[in-house]
Amino acid sequence: MSRQDEANSTPAAIDYSAAPPNLTTLANASLFETWRPRAHVLPPFGQIGDPCMHYTDPATGLFHVGWLFNGNGASGATTDDLVTYRDLNADGAPFIVPGGTNDPIAVFDGSVIPAGVDGKPTLLYTSVSYLPIQWTIPYTRGSETQSLAVSSDSGRNFTKAQHGPVIPSPPFALNVTGFRDPFVFQNGQLDTLLESGNGTWYTVISGGVHGDGPSQFLYRQYDPDFQYWEYLGEWWHEAANTTWGNGDWAGRWGYNFEVANVFSLNEEGYDSEGKIFTTLGAEWSLDPIVPEVSDFREMLWAAGNLTLVDGKAKFTPEMAGKIDWGHSAYAAAGKELPASSQASTKSGAPDRFISYVWLTGNFYGTQNPATNQQNWTGTFLLPRELSVGKINNVVDNELSREQGSWQISSESSGVLELSTLKQQIAREPLAKLKNGASYTEAGQTLRSPGSVAFVKSPDSKFYTMTASISFPQSARGSDLKAGFQILASEHETTTLYYQFSNESIVVDRTNSSAAAQTTDDIDSRNEAGRLRLFDVVEDGAEKMETLELTIVVDNAVVEIHANDRFALSTWARSWYDASKEIRFFHDGTGEATFGNITVYEGLYEAWPERSS
Amino acid sequence: MSRQDEANSTPAAIDYSAAPPNLTTLANASLFETWRPRAHVLPPFGQIGDPCMHYTDPATGLFHVGWLFNGNGASGATTDDLVTYRDLNADGAPFIVPGGTNDPIAVFDGSVIPAGVDGKPTLLYTSVSYLPIQWTIPYTRGSETQSLAVSSDSGRNFTKAQHGPVIPSPPFALNVTGFRDPFVFQNGQLDTLLESGNGTWYTVISGGVHGDGPSQFLYRQYDPDFQYWEYLGEWWHEAANTTWGNGDWAGRWGYNFEVANVFSLNEEGYDSEGKIFTTLGAEWSLDPIVPEVSDFREMLWAAGNLTLVDGKAKFTPEMAGKIDWGHSAYAAAGKELPASSQASTKSGAPDRFISYVWLTGNFYGTQNPATNQQNWTGTFLLPRELSVGKINNVVDNELSREQGSWQISSESSGVLELSTLKQQIAREPLAKLKNGASYTEAGQTLRSPGSVAFVKSPDSKFYTMTASISFPQSARGSDLKAGFQILASEHETTTLYYQFSNESIVVDRTNSSAAAQTTDDIDSRNEAGRLRLFDVVEDGAEKMETLELTIVVDNAVVEIHANDRFALSTWARSWYDASKEIRFFHDGTGEATFGNITVYEGLYEAWPERSS
Structure with missing residues (x-):
C-alpha cells in the first residue's frame, strides 16, 4: 500500500452506538468531529x-x-x-x-x-x-x-x-x-x-x-x-x-x-x-x-x-x-x-x-x-x-462579611450591597445561543434522592440550557445536592449540581465518557467551584438567593455559568450518540425547586467560512 | 588543467630586483613573505x-x-x-x-x-x-x-x-x-x-x-x-x-x-x-x-x-x-x-x-x-x-605651560617637572631586539640639505636602530628638518624626520614603495605626529631636549619611538631587495647633530613554532 493509498483510504466508520475501542488505535483525524465544539473559538x-x-x-x-x-x-x-x-x-x-x-x-x-x-x-x-x-x-x-x-x-x-x-x-x-x-x-x-x-x-x-x-x-x-x-x-x-x-x-x-x-x-x-x-x-x-x-x-x-x-x-x-x-x-x-x-x-x-x-x-x-x-x-x-456586579439586599451576616470574592459596597440598616466581578457570556453570542429552536421543561420540586428525566431531551449535544434552582434557607449546611445530569444515557452521564456542604457547584465526571475505560488521559476527575448563595431580603423577608444557571453544552465542552458571577468549564467527552438526555438530579436531604427551564437547541456555527 | 594541478602549480618566482607588476595579478599568497613582519604579533x-x-x-x-x-x-x-x-x-x-x-x-x-x-x-x-x-x-x-x-x-x-x-x-x-x-x-x-x-x-x-x-x-x-x-x-x-x-x-x-x-x-x-x-x-x-x-x-x-x-x-x-x-x-x-x-x-x-x-x-x-x-x-x-613618565628640569615657559600631553607635577624656582605617559617597548622584547649582531654608525653634524648614506647599511629589512639628534635652541620655529632615510635604494626611500615648523615627526612615504605605482591602495601619504622638545636646564644652562629615537624596521612595519613618550607606526612597503639603505637626512636651515647610532640586525622570530 503506497502512502497515497493510505492517505486516501477511508477508515471504517466509527460506531457511536457501541462501546468505544482504545481510541489511540483509530486512524489519525478520525475523531476530529467527535468532541469538537461548534460555537467556540479554536x-x-x-x-x-x-x-x-x-x-x-x-x-x-x-x-x-x-x-x-x-x-x-x-x-x-x-x-x-x-x-x-x-x-x-x-x-x-x-x-x-x-x-x-x-x-x-x-x-x-x-x-x-x-x-x-x-x-x-x-x-x-x-x-x-x-x-x-x-x-x-x-x-x-x-x-x-x-x-x-x-x-x-x-x-x-x-x-x-x-x-x-x-x-x-x-x-x-x-x-x-x-x-x-x-x-x-x-x-x-x-x-x-x-x-x-x-x-x-x-x-x-x-x-x-x-x-x-x-x-x-x-x-x-x-x-x-x-x-x-x-x-x-x-x-x-x-x-x-x-x-x-x-x-x-x-x-x-x-x-x-x-x-x-x-x-x-x-x-x-x-x-x-x-x-x-x-x-x-x-x-x-x-x-x-x-x-x-x-x-x-x-x-x-x-x-x-x-x-x-x-x-x-x-x-x-x-x-x-x-x-x-x-x-x-x-x-x-x-x-x-x-x-x-x-x-x-x-x-x-x-x-x-x-x-x-x-x-x-x-x-x-x-x-x-x-x-x-x-x-x-x-x-x-x-x-x-x-x-x-452588584448583589443587593444582602443580609449582613457572617456569610456576607467573609473575606471573599466580593466586597461590601454599601450598607444601610443591616442590609448590604455587595460588589463583585460580573461575568456574562458576551451579549451577542448569548443572544445568538438563545436564538434557535427552544423548548421549556416544566419546573418541579424534588425532595428525595434520584434523577428524573426531562420530558424532552435535546436532539443533539449542542445546546444551551437556562434554569433556576431555589432552596430553602434550611438547606444551608445540609447534605443537599441538586442539579442536572446531562449528556446522559444508559451508558454515560455527567452530573452537575450544587452542594451545600461546601457551597460548591460540582461536575461529577466519573461516568462522563465510556471512552475513559478504553483510552488513557480522558480525565474523569470531578470539577468543583465555590459559589455562595447569600441570604437576601425580598419583600421584607429573608430568603436564600436563587441559583441561576446557564449551561452551554457544545459537544464535549460544558460551560456552567451561575448568577452572573460564577463559571466552571470543563470537558465531558461522552461517546455514545444516545448520551443526550437531561435529567433532574437530587441527593441528600432537603428540597430543591427547579424552574424557568429552557433548552435552546443546536447552537450556532462560529466558523461559517471554514470547510469542515 | 585540473583544480588540483592549479593548486600544485608553482607561480613564477617574483623578481624583487625589477619593477613590480600590478600585484593583484599575482597568485594568491605569493606575497605572503614580502612585507610580513617577524618580531610582531599577528x-x-x-x-x-x-x-x-x-x-x-x-x-x-x-x-x-x-x-x-x-x-x-x-x-x-x-x-x-x-x-x-x-x-x-x-x-x-x-x-x-x-x-x-x-x-x-x-x-x-x-x-x-x-x-x-x-x-x-x-x-x-x-x-x-x-x-x-x-x-x-x-x-x-x-x-x-x-x-x-x-x-x-x-x-x-x-x-x-x-x-x-x-x-x-x-x-x-x-x-x-x-x-x-x-x-x-x-x-x-x-x-x-x-x-x-x-x-x-x-x-x-x-x-x-x-x-x-x-x-x-x-x-x-x-x-x-x-x-x-x-x-x-x-x-x-x-x-x-x-x-x-x-x-x-x-x-x-x-x-x-x-x-x-x-x-x-x-x-x-x-x-x-x-x-x-x-x-x-x-x-x-x-x-x-x-x-x-x-x-x-x-x-x-x-x-x-x-x-x-x-x-x-x-x-x-x-x-x-x-x-x-x-x-x-x-x-x-x-x-x-x-x-x-x-x-x-x-x-x-x-x-x-x-x-x-x-x-x-x-x-x-x-x-x-x-x-x-x-x-x-x-x-x-x-x-x-x-x-x-617624568621630564625633569624643564624651563617654565610657554612651551611647558601649554595644555598638552603633559602636566606640571612640580615646580621650583622656575624649573618644572612634567609628568606624562611614558611608553616604551616592553623590556623583554626591547632587550631581545638589541640582542643580535649590531654595529654603530659614527655620529655627525649636518648643516645643509641633503642625504648622507650610512657607512654601513643593514643586511636586511629587519633591524632596530637607536639614535639621537641634538638641535640648538635656535632651531625652534625654523624650517629645519632632520632625520633618516630608511628602506632606501635608488628606487625607493622612506624619509623620517623631525621638523620644527610644527614640532612633528614626519614620515614621508611618497617614494616608499615602487609597487604604489602599479597597484592600488598602497598608501603613500605622509604620517606625522607631534612631539615637543622642551627647553631644559642642564648643568645650569638651557638647552633643547635631545631627540632620542628607537626605530624598529620589521620588513614593512616601521615603528618610531621617541623620548619614551612618542610613537608613530606605519607601513613602508618597499619593493626592491636593494631598498635597505639608511641615510642621514637634513632639510631647511640649521644644524642637527646625530649621535649614539646603533643598528641591531635581524630582529627575532616571534613565532618559532609556526611552520612558515
Whole structure:
C-alpha cells in the first residue's frame, strides 16, 4: 500500500452506538468531529494555546482574537459580532512565528496597542531566547525579553521590529521566577496618580521573585515610538504561596503570576476611570516542589484600589476570585472592545472588556487524550463581558462579611450591597445561543434522592440550557445536592449540581465518557467551584438567593455559568450518540425547586467560512 | 588543467630586483613573505582585528594575547616572555566565534577577568545582534549587548554562558552612538571613592550619546558570579567633537569612544592606587558627516583625577595625548601583567600594564592592498610598557605651560617637572631586539640639505636602530628638518624626520614603495605626529631636549619611538631587495647633530613554532 493509498483510504466508520475501542488505535483525524465544539473559538486544526494579542483594529472596527498556535507563534481571527469568526490566514496559519534575533526559541503571550508604531497595530510580546523557563527552577538570565512587532496588513502578519527587545531584561538584579506576557493598557487613574500624560500606555509583566513571591511588574510608555518602557516597580506583590482570605474563594497566589491583564470596569463595562481589576494565572505546587512541575495553575481575578506609596503606584486587592473554576480553564486574556467596534455598533453595546478563557485539552498539566485521532487540542471558552456586579439586599451576616470574592459596597440598616466581578457570556453570542429552536421543561420540586428525566431531551449535544434552582434557607449546611445530569444515557452521564456542604457547584465526571475505560488521559476527575448563595431580603423577608444557571453544552465542552458571577468549564467527552438526555438530579436531604427551564437547541456555527 | 594541478602549480618566482607588476595579478599568497613582519604579533594568516581579551592565566602565569580574527570571533596566543608566542589553537583558530543566541551576528571586543566565574578566566565581550553600527547612523536598539564566556581549557575555547547578556542594554532611554568593548579592571581609588569592597571589578563600556558626545559608561560588579553589573553613570563624557586644548596634542574627542581601557600607573608600571589613565579610540568626521563613514579614528590616551560628584565617580582629564600617531594605529588594548607572571618573573619586572596597538593593513578606513596575494592583513605593534613618565628640569615657559600631553607635577624656582605617559617597548622584547649582531654608525653634524648614506647599511629589512639628534635652541620655529632615510635604494626611500615648523615627526612615504605605482591602495601619504622638545636646564644652562629615537624596521612595519613618550607606526612597503639603505637626512636651515647610532640586525622570530 503506497502512502497515497493510505492517505486516501477511508477508515471504517466509527460506531457511536457501541462501546468505544482504545481510541489511540483509530486512524489519525478520525475523531476530529467527535468532541469538537461548534460555537467556540479554536483553530481549524492543531493545538490552541494561550489566548492573547486581541485588539480592535481602528481602521476596520473588527475585533481580532489571537492565540498561541501549535507551540510555534500565534494565529488569530477577526469577528464583527463576537459570534462568527474568520481566520486571518488560510488554514489558520500564524501571524507571527519564532526564530528571529530576539525570539530564536519561542514567541510567548503579548498584547496589542491598536494604534502603535506609526499608528499601526503594534504587538508587545515575550520573545524567548532560552528554555526551560519555570518558577520551579533557577531562572535563566535573558530567557524572556519583551519585543515589538508591527502589522501593516490588517493583522495577517506582524513584522518584528529590526532592533532588540524594548524591555531587554527584568528589573536589575532581581532573581525572577518569570517575566512574561506583557499586557498593555491605558488607565485614567494611573495617569492621574503618576502624573502621566492622558492616554499613556502601561504594561504589566507577570512573574515573581524567587524566595519572595509572585508579582506584577509595572512599566510606563516612555516615548511615542514605544521604544522604551519605564519601570515603575512591582505594583502588586504577594508573599509566596499565600491566599486571599482563607483560600476558599480565590485559591492560592502561588509562586509566580502569568498572563496578567489589567483593566478597569464600571457596572456597564469598560471604564478607564472605573474600578481596577486584574485577571491572572497563579502557579504553585504542593511540597516538595518538583523541578519543572507546576502542580496547579489557577485562573484568578482580583479588584482593588490604587495608592501612591513612596512615589510608586501600588495595587491592593479588596476582593478576589476565580475567573473559571475548571482545571482546564486558564490564561484568560481580554481586551477593551470599544463601543465604536463593529460588534458593539451593531449590538449597541457600550465600551466593554471582553475576555477569552482558554480551555486546555487536558486536566491542565496532564496528557491530551487521543491527540492524533482528534487532530485538534483545546479551545477558547465563549467570550465573556466583564463588569462590576452588584448583589443587593444582602443580609449582613457572617456569610456576607467573609473575606471573599466580593466586597461590601454599601450598607444601610443591616442590609448590604455587595460588589463583585460580573461575568456574562458576551451579549451577542448569548443572544445568538438563545436564538434557535427552544423548548421549556416544566419546573418541579424534588425532595428525595434520584434523577428524573426531562420530558424532552435535546436532539443533539449542542445546546444551551437556562434554569433556576431555589432552596430553602434550611438547606444551608445540609447534605443537599441538586442539579442536572446531562449528556446522559444508559451508558454515560455527567452530573452537575450544587452542594451545600461546601457551597460548591460540582461536575461529577466519573461516568462522563465510556471512552475513559478504553483510552488513557480522558480525565474523569470531578470539577468543583465555590459559589455562595447569600441570604437576601425580598419583600421584607429573608430568603436564600436563587441559583441561576446557564449551561452551554457544545459537544464535549460544558460551560456552567451561575448568577452572573460564577463559571466552571470543563470537558465531558461522552461517546455514545444516545448520551443526550437531561435529567433532574437530587441527593441528600432537603428540597430543591427547579424552574424557568429552557433548552435552546443546536447552537450556532462560529466558523461559517471554514470547510469542515 | 585540473583544480588540483592549479593548486600544485608553482607561480613564477617574483623578481624583487625589477619593477613590480600590478600585484593583484599575482597568485594568491605569493606575497605572503614580502612585507610580513617577524618580531610582531599577528595570526598565521588572515586579517587581525582589534587587540583584546588579554589576560594572565593565574593557573599558568602565561600571558594571553587576543585579537579579533577575520571578522569571525577572536583568536589568541600565549607568551612567557612577551617575545615569543604560541598560538592557542592550530592554524590560529578562534577561541570564540559568533553565532550564539546572544551574538548571532558578531563578537566584538571584550576583556577577561582572570579568575572569574568559578575561578576560571571569564570573558566579558560585546555580543552583536544587529548591524550596521556606527556613530554616523541611528543606533539600532539592542545591537550591542555585553555577555559572558568562560574558559575551562586554558583559553583555547571560551564557552558562552547559557544565558542572556549580563549587560543587556545601554543605560535606559539613552540614544547611544555606540556601546561596546567592555574593559574590566580593578581600581583601589574607585573602591575607596565608591565604598566598594576591595578588589571589586569595574568595567567601562565605550560609546557616546547622539547629539551630545562621546562617553565612557562605568559599571561595577554586583555579584560574585558577575551576572549583574551596576550602572554608575558616564564617568567621563566630552562634548561632541571637542578637543583637548587646541587639539594639537590629542586630536579630537570626536563623537564616539571605542576600545577604552582604564588602568592606573606609577613610575614603575601598574599600580592599583596610581594615577588613573585611559586609552581610547575617538571617532569623528569632517562636515558634512556621511552616514556609515567615520573619516577619522584617533588612538588617544588621557590621565586625570577622580572625584565624587553627586555621589558619582567622575574622571576629569589633566593631560591627554596620542598612543600612536600613525593613521593605521588604533584600538590599543592592554592588561595588567602581574609581577608573578612568567614573563615578569623571568625579567624581574614589577606589575606592569602592557598594551598592544593594532596596525591596520591600510591607512585606516581605506582598502587593503593586494589582500589575496598577501594572505594576511594587519599586525599588532610591539607590546609597550606604560608608566608615569617624568621630564625633569624643564624651563617654565610657554612651551611647558601649554595644555598638552603633559602636566606640571612640580615646580621650583622656575624649573618644572612634567609628568606624562611614558611608553616604551616592553623590556623583554626591547632587550631581545638589541640582542643580535649590531654595529654603530659614527655620529655627525649636518648643516645643509641633503642625504648622507650610512657607512654601513643593514643586511636586511629587519633591524632596530637607536639614535639621537641634538638641535640648538635656535632651531625652534625654523624650517629645519632632520632625520633618516630608511628602506632606501635608488628606487625607493622612506624619509623620517623631525621638523620644527610644527614640532612633528614626519614620515614621508611618497617614494616608499615602487609597487604604489602599479597597484592600488598602497598608501603613500605622509604620517606625522607631534612631539615637543622642551627647553631644559642642564648643568645650569638651557638647552633643547635631545631627540632620542628607537626605530624598529620589521620588513614593512616601521615603528618610531621617541623620548619614551612618542610613537608613530606605519607601513613602508618597499619593493626592491636593494631598498635597505639608511641615510642621514637634513632639510631647511640649521644644524642637527646625530649621535649614539646603533643598528641591531635581524630582529627575532616571534613565532618559532609556526611552520612558515
